[in-house]
Amino acid sequence: MKDKFLRPSYIELDRKALLNNLVFLKKQGKKSLKYSSVIKGNAYGHGISTYLPMAEKCGMDHFSVFSADEAYAALENRKNASTDIMIMGMIRDEEVSWAIQNGVEFYVFEEERLEAAIESAKKEGKRAKIHLQIETGMHRTGFEEDNWGKTFKRVKNHSDCLELSGICTHYAGAESVANYYRIQNQDQKFKRALKVAKEIFDELPIIHASSSAAFLTYPEMHYDMVRIGIAQFGFWPSRETYMHILKQNQSYSIDPLIRVLNWKSEIMSTKWVDEGEFIGYGNVFLTSRKMRIATVPIGYTHGFGRNLTNTGYVLINGERARVVGIVNMNMLTVEITDMPDARKGDEVVIIGKQNGQEITVASFGEMSNNLNYEVLTRLPSGIPRNING
Numbered sequence: 001m002k003d004k005f006l007r008p009s010y011i012e013l014d015r016k017a018l019l020n021n022l023v024f025l026k027k028q029g030k031k032s033l034k035y036s037s038v039i040k041g042n043a044y045g046h047g048i049s050t051y052l053p054m055a056e057k058c059g060m061d062h063f064s065v066f067s068a069d070e071a072y073a074a075l076e077n078r079k080n081a082s083t084d085i086m087i088m089g090m091i092r093d094e095e096v097s098w099a100i101q102n103g104v105e106f107y108v109f110e111e112e113r114l115e116a117a118i119e120s121a122k123k124e125g126k127r128a129k130i131h132l133q134i135e136t137g138m139h140r141t142g143f144e145e146d147n148w149g150k151t152f153k154r155v156k157n158h159s160d161c162l163e164l165s166g167i168c169t170h171y172a173g174a175e176s177v178a179n180y181y182r183i184q185n186q187d188q189k190f191k192r193a194l195k196v197a198k199e200i201f202d203e204l205p206i207i208h209a210s211s212s213a214a215f216l217t218y219p220e221m222h223y224d225m226v227r228i229g230i231a232q233f234g235f236w237p238s239r240e241t242y243m244h245i246l247k248q249n250q251s252y253s254i255d256p257l258i259r260v261l262n263w264k265s266e267i268m269s270t271k272w273v274d275e276g277e278f279i280g281y282g283n284v285f286l287t288s289r290k291m292r293i294a295t296v297p298i299g300y301t302h303g304f305g306r307n308l309t310n311t312g313y314v315l316i317n318g319e320r321a322r323v324v325g326i327v328n329m330n331m332l333t334v335e336i337t338d339m340p341d342a343r344k345g346d347e348v349v350i351i352g353k354q355n356g357q358e359i360t361v362a363s364f365g366e367m368s369n370n371l372n373y374e375v376l377t378r379l380p381s382g383i384p385r386n387i388n389g
């Protein structure tokens with residue numbers, strides 16, 4: 001059913017920004033490197049159904065999701081039948097048949113899932129496309145060193161029902177130099193697994209290990225494919241990663257990544273308030289002068305946290321307007337006293353750019369970049385997503 005009414009706000013995805021980011025990222029890897037676009041968490045809040053076809057148009061042909069339901073959404077929304085989908089995490093044994101039928105690739109990181117893959121493939125009469133995940137030090141999922149030889153042999157002996165699409169691992173905390181030795185140890189362990197694999201398989205499948213941070217920091221860990229999440233959307237995994245890239249290439253003094261997501265609304269109403277009045281609930285904001293106020297139909301139900309009461313900003317007519325008073329469930333108030341042109345219906349930017357000004361995702365919570373992941377994925381899926389450009 002098509003929505004009858006417009007929502008109070010919408011998210012706009014900037015196609016040119018995505019193209020820019022992909023060009024930058026592809027410059028950091030060798031020519032033959034494959035890139036998988038990681039779109040778990042509703043494409044980091046960008047909206048899987050809008051983002052995936054846009055990324056396909058920009059040349060991406062491999063997508064990584066966390067779970068079977070996300071793989072389903074990806075399949076439903078891909079425009080190109082040859083676009084590959086890979087599940088990196090949760091898939092129930094009974095969902096394995098569905099994945100095989102639909103040619104969805106999935107991680108195998110334990111004996112039980114390997115058995116499920118073999119059994120289901122036999123039943124379906126179709127090979128399961130699997131990626132063997134190696135435990136190298138993250139200690140979440142993956143085959144332990146003791147089992148590498150045994151597992152590889154079992155996969156090889158079942159090549160009638162298993163198509164080995166990849167061997168992979170995931171590094172713990174590549175976004176921080178503090179984890180340098182841990183990452184190096186993980187990579188050495190991964191290389192040991194690959195050595196074992198080489199002795200067993202005639203030919204190695206696609207090898208992949210790096211997320212955005214490892215990709216941007218450790219070129220020697222690129223292998224055949226990298227799994228890029230946050231960076232494609234225009235965010236650095238951490239400040240350290242950005243500094244690392246800057247040090248390598250001084251010409252990147254302007255941020256080479258551009259944020260793809262812009263979250264916009266509009267002024268719902270304006271009014272004048274006398275000096276000495278409280279605005280909104282409680283007594284958290286007292287007017288120190290006669291003030292002009294605009295209400296914006298965005299609140300904590302939409303992800304604009306109450307912690308931004310009296311401290312957050314939005315953009316109106318290319319200028320910052322500060323939040324005054326408590327952020328409500330569906331509404332917030334901003335001061336527009338010095339914006340005489342501001343009118344009901346004017347565009348309000350909550351995250352993103354307007355006339356050269358930008359409200360960053362980081363300014364939403366603590367000024368910590370790691371929070372980007374969390375703020376983005378918490379953007380409600382009910383906010384409509386559109387493409388610009």
Ligand SMILES: *Cc1c(COP(=O)(O)O)cnc(C)c1O
Pocket residue numbers: 038040088170210211212213227228229230231237
């Ligand atoms: C989320 C994830 C990625 C992408 O991480 P980014 O830091 O967003 O690039 C890559 N690999 C795995 C296994 C993941 O879970």
